Amino acid sequence: MSARWVPTERLFGMKIISAVLCALDDKGASVTALLYGATVISWKSPSEGRDDAPPKERLFVSSKAALDGSKPVRGGIPVVFPFFGPATRPEHSKMGQHGFARSSQWHYVATVLDSDAGVSVQLGLKPTPEIDALYAFPWALTYTITLAAHQLTTDIAVKNTSATGGASFDFQALLHTYIAAHAASVSVSPLTGLTYIDKVAGGGERTESRELVDVRSFTDSVYKGAGGRYSVRWEGGGVDVRANGFGDVVVWNPNKEAGSKIGDMEDGGWDKFVCVEPGTASYWVTLGAGEEWKGQQVISAL
Numbered sequence: 001m002s003a004r005w006v007p008t009e010r011l012f013g014m015k016i017i018s019a020v021l022c023a024l025d026d027k028g029a030s031v032t033a034l035l036y037g038a039t040v041i042s043w044k045s046p047s048e049g050r051d052d053a054p055p056k057e058r059l060f061v062s063s064k065a066a067l068d069g070s071k072p073v074r075g076g077i078p079v080v081f082p083f084f085g086p087a088t089r090p091e092h093s094k095m096g097q098h099g100f101a102r103s104s105q106w107h108y109v110a111t112v113l114d115s116d117a118g119v120s121v122q123l124g125l126k127p128t129p130e131i132d133a134l135y136a137f138p139w140a141l142t143y144t145i146t147l148a149a150h151q152l153t154t155d156i157a158v159k160n161t162s163a164t165g166g167a168s169f170d171f172q173a174l175l176h177t178y179i180a181a182h183a184a185s186v187s188v189s190p191l192t193g194l195t196y197i198d199k200v201a202g203g204g205e206r207t208e209s210r211e212l213v214d215v216r217s218f219t220d221s222v223y224k225g226a227g228g229r230y231s232v233r234w235e236g237g238g239v240d241v242r243a244n245g246f247g248d249v250v251v252w253n254p255n256k257e258a259g260s261k262i263g264d265m266e267d268g269g270w271d272k273f274v275c276v277e278p279g280t281a282s283y284w285v286t287l288g289a290g291e292e293w294k295g296q297q298v299i300s301a302l
């Protein structure tokens with residue numbers, strides 16, 4: 001068990017900015033997160049009940065992803081805040097898609113757990129003059145990354161830091177998790193019966209009739225009122241995802257159709273992942289003065 005810094009080391013053959021590495025040395029599990037965007041860029045874990053087998057990388061990161069803080073990472077777990085997708089409200093109009101959290105430099109707060117059961121580190125982000133120029137609200141973010149033998153948990157807390165009587169604000173938050181998977185055989189369930197926004201078809205709403213949702217064609221679906229427990233399976237592997245506090249889940253895979261137009265997506269990268277993204281994507285959370293909101297994702301390696 002340990003949490004340690006890996007400043008400007010080379011990972012994936014690329015020079016990265018400050019990162020924090022947590023490892024459960026005796027179990028072979030590890031997680032690496034950049035301070036840039038608080039982006040988890042690697043999670044290695046043995047399969048449950050297979051501790052004798054070597055740990056596997058569970059997240060996809062494009063070999064063309066920038067890991068030097070010049071742009072959001074194409075892969076891992078980018079943190080989306082204060083809005084999902086392109087800006088639709090005037091107060092977000094100065095920011096790029098998915099907001100500033102994934103492209104800001106966070107700071108290390110504390111190691112809140114370091115035991116045989118797991119390692120947990122907390123990162124924080126607060127307003128800076130640069131962010132204030134884009135988004136002037138009294139917000140603060142805390143992101144907690146917890147590694148256990150077969151599990152990765154990421155918790156996001158959004159706080160309204162204004163005193164009683166101060167301003168409230170609306171936000172959306174989402175964990176844009178790129179699960180390393182054999183996309184051609186991926187299924188995500190249970191989503192049957194849920195209403196989803198089909199962004200590929202222009203944003204109309206549909207009802208999901210499939211028991212197992214695949215991503216064999218370009219998929220960009222926002223499932224509303226999702227249950228918070230998802231089985232993600234593919235030939236030879238799978239993960240279980242539990243989400244708390246997030247009322248939606250987005251399933252995204254650009255396929256060749258859209259993936260080949262993404263500059264930092266490696267060729268064929270779309271065959272290697274499925275994004276399952278717990279979030280508040282179709283609705284806004286309003287946070288009054290002094291209030292706090294929390295969202296959590298727990299991913300178990302099978």
Ligand SMILES: O=P(O)(O)OC[C@H]1O[C@@H](O)[C@H](O)[C@@H](O)[C@@H]1O
Pocket residue numbers: 085097098176199220221250252277
């Ligand atoms: O290219 P970005 O900004 O990282 O976004 C990737 C995708 O993120 C998904 O969450 C969205 O639903 C998609 O519409 C979007 O294309």
